[in-house]
Amino acid sequence: MPVNLPLYPHVKIDTDAQKLLVALPTLESRLPNKEPEIHYLRRFLRNRNLHLVLRIYRQFKAQAGSRKPAADFAVSQAADVYCEIRYRIEDAEVRELLGLLSKPHVQALLFCHDKVACEDYEPRFDPVPPGTGEDGTIVKIVRLIKNNEPLGATIYLNEHTGCVEIARVLHGGAAHRSGLLAAGDEVHEINGESVKGLEPDRIVEMLSEVSGSVTLKLVPCMKTNVGRKTKLKMRCLFTFDPDTDEHIPCREAGLAFKMGDILEIVSDEDPTWWQAQRFPSSETAPGPGAVMSPAGLVPSRHYQESVEVMRRVKLREAKHPPLVCPFFLGSISPCRYSPKIPRQKRLRKTMYHIVQSGVFSEYDTDEIPTYEEVELYRPIHPLKIFRPIIFIGPPGVGRNELKRRLKASNPQHFEEVVPYTSREKRPHEEDGKEYNFLSREEMESQIISQKFVEYGEYKNNLYGTSLDSIKSVIQRGKVCLLAPHTQALKFIRTPELRPYIIFIKSPSLDRMKVTRTERRARSTSGDATPPLSVSEGRQMSFERRDSNLQAEEMRDIVEMSSKMEDRYRHLFDSVIINDDLETAATELLGLAARLEREPQWVPVGWAYS
Numbered sequence: 180m181p182v183n184l185p186l187y188p189h190v191k192i193d194t195d196a197q198k199l200l201v202a203l204p205t206l207e208s209r210l211p212n213k214e215p216e217i218h219y220l221r222r223f224l225r226n227r228n229l230h231l232v233l234r235i236y237r238q239f240k241a242q243a244g245s246r247k248p249a250a251d252f253a254v255s256q257a258a259d260v261y262c263e264i265r266y267r268i269e270d271a272e273v274r275e276l277l278g279l280l281s282k283p284h285v286q287a288l289l290f291c292h293d294k295v296a297c298e299d300y301e302p303r304f305d306p307v308p309p310g311t312g313e314d315g316t317i318v319k320i321v322r323l324i325k326n327n328e329p330l331g332a333t334i335y336l337n338e339h340t341g342c343v344e345i346a347r348v349l350h351g352g353a354a355h356r357s358g359l360l361a362a363g364d365e366v367h368e369i370n371g372e373s374v375k376g377l378e379p380d381r382i383v384e385m386l387s388e389v390s391g392s393v394t395l396k397l398v399p400c401m402k403t404n405v406g407r408k409t410k411l412k413m414r415c416l417f418t419f420d421p422d423t424d425e426h427i428p429c430r431e432a433g434l435a436f437k438m439g440d441i442l443e444i445v446s447d448e449d450p451t452w453w454q455a456q457r458f459p460s461s462e463t464a465p466g467p468g469a470v471m472s473p474a475g476l477v478p479s480r481h482y483q484e485s486v487e488v489m490r491r492v493k494l495r496e497a498k499h500p501p502l503v504c505p506f507f508l509g510s511i512s513p514c515r516y517s518p519k520i521p522r523q524k525r526l527r528k529t530m531y532h533i534v535q536s537g538v539f540s541e542y543d544t545d546e547i548p549t550y551e552e553v554e555l556y557r558p559i560h561p562l563k564i565f566r567p568i569i570f571i572g573p574p575g576v577g578r579n580e581l582k583r584r585l586k587a588s589n590p591q592h593f594e595e596v597v598p599y600t601s602r603e604k605r606p607h608e609e610d611g612k613e614y615n616f617l618s619r620e621e622m623e624s625q626i627i628s629q630k631f632v633e634y635g636e637y638k639n640n641l642y643g644t645s646l647d648s649i650k651s652v653i654q655r656g657k658v659c660l661l662a663p664h665t666q667a668l669k670f671i672r673t674p675e676l677r678p679y680i681i682f683i684k685s686p687s688l689d690r691m692k693v694t695r696t697e698r699r700a701r702s703t704s705g706d707a708t709p710p711l712s713v714s715e716g717r718q719m720s721f722e723r724r725d726s727n728l729q730a731e732e733m734r735d736i737v738e739m740s741s742k743m744e745d746r747y748r749h750l751f752d753s754v755i756i757n758d759d760l761e762t763a764a765t766e767l768l769g770l771a772a773r774l775e776r777e778p779q780w781v782p783v784g785w786a787y788s
């Protein structure tokens with residue numbers, strides 16, 4: 180069958196590559212996994228660079244006889260010259276030569292020159308042994324060059340056949356790049372030594388001991404269905420360290436990551452251990468030349484869920500061990516004992532304890548955070564649709580202070596949401612400015628129809644933030660700023676709003692005391708506390724805070740900050756530690772600016788909704 184090569188205007192098509200291309204269809208029937216392999220070969224043989232290399236090779240060969248190198252020690256000669264002239268720097272030509280000789284590219288060129296002159300070409304292969312086993316089985320002889328990097332494959336003992344097999348080939352590793360090993364291949368010999376009857380650990384040891392050329396005798400796996408390969412991008416919602424996981428099949432092959440890192444899952448064939456590569460930084464989305472980490476093993480979603488369930492069960496048992504009843508000698512289920520719920524030392528009177536009082540709600544308590552599928556979102560300025568910035572943190576940590584400062588940096592661009600209330604309008608107030616005023620009945624009916632992302636009651640009046648108000652700010656081309664209660668996140672963290680969530684974290688208690696005392700930070704508890712955390716700035720002129728933040732309150736803030744971070748960290752896009760106020764505000768302004776120009780990872784479905 181004639182195969183038309185694509186036209187490369189300046190490259191002469193190599194005739195041998197052309198012949199191989201034409202012969203490809205005859206190979207098709209002999210390959211076990213034909214479609215991808217033929218496709219790969221066809222692309223390889225049509226590659227423009229291959230034709231260029233072959234052309235250079237032919238020209239080099241044709242002229243090799245006439246071009247003998249004058250010497251094969253250019254590197255040492257250059258070093259001698261350098262030492263000889265290095266003190267004569269008053270001469271401009273000498274300075275130029277010194278500059279040239281110290282350039283890494285020139286040194287590398289001289290090094291290559293010597294290698295070619297000495298005909299020192301790596302690797303040197305021994306003759307290839309025959310391609311069939313003693314009993315006539317087809318075997319494949321694979322030769323790889325192993326440097327310092329591991330082979331990039333894991334093995335296991337197939338208990339049915341008693342053979343050691345390749346369990347998985349790690350994406351991007353040496354074995355994968357060679358394209359010669361496949362999961363399911365039986366390993367029979369390593370460098371001519373039979374591995375029959377050896378434990379997998381011993382084989383791993385043998386492989387780690389060899390360096391340079393490694394010859395493997397394998398019985399190839401004939402399975403055509405090699406399983407599903409994926410290219411899913413996932414944000415890690417937990418931290419993983421292969422060194423502390425006792426079940427990982429090969430510790431060295433594990434890929435460590437921390438919460439917030441972005442992984443590309445390159446294979447999810449194995450239900451327990453996926454293969455993944457890590458993007459260089461989770462803060463910024465990858466540029467065109469992003470260098471990914473080599474692929475490694477990471478827990479699959481299912482595996483991680485089971486590990487977490489077990490961990491929680493153990494934790495619960497440690498806290499409330501099953502009681503042994505002396506009469507029945509049986510264990511009594513801990514469920515029958517309701518553990519005492521510790522009460523908060525001091526009841527904050529801020530409004531946003533909402534209906535289900537307490538900072539931690541049912542939200543996400545049953546869900547086990549593992550991975551979240553993400554995609555790249557590029558801000559589009561002509562549309563003037565900006566992601567709302569959401570400030571989460573324990574009351575009193577400084578969310579509103581930072582929000583205020585961000586707004587003040589560009590009041591035309593950033594906008595807060597006007598909250599709703601059922602209380603009477605005061606004479607100096609204007610509807611829609613400080614609050615949107617509604618009757619209690621109207622507000623209750625809107626609450627029932629889920630129009631509010633958060634709401635609460637204070638001194639017999641309802642207060643709330645409506646979803647429509649947030650949308651209206653976004654639609655007017657402004658960056659919406661909001662400091663809601665964590666419970667509101669379930670209504671806000673949607674593809675429609677695409678919020679960017681910043682956790683305002685407390686510094687250490689010592690730093691809290693220093694910074695808050697210095698600035699005479701005001702208390703957020705007490706009778707004079709304004710009812711809404713929303714639009715705090717607006718209320719300051721109408722409501723009064725009459726006491727400085729007390730040491731006990733600071734301790735509460737620090738404790739709550741750490742609990743909130745533990746519980747909700749997986750929902751935060753960024754964390755700002757509100758230690759020195761100026762530093763935290765500068766960090767916030769920088770973040771807000773980057774948000775409008777740099778691509779970001781967002782949950783899948785958000786980017787184009």
Ligand SMILES: Nc1ncnc2c1ncn2[C@@H]1O[C@H](COP(=O)(O)OP(=O)(O)OP(=O)(O)O)[C@@H](O)[C@H]1O
Pocket residue numbers: 529572573574575576577578579580581662694695698699700701702703711712715757758759760761763
């Ligand atoms: N880094 C900081 N250093 C010193 N004082 C700060 C800092 N951040 C905030 N403050 C002060 O702490 C007090 C509480 O801050 P803020 O009102 O912003 O807290 P909040 O998290 O919004 O809590 P709430 O919703 O209860 O008002 C304010 O007086 C504020 O000026």
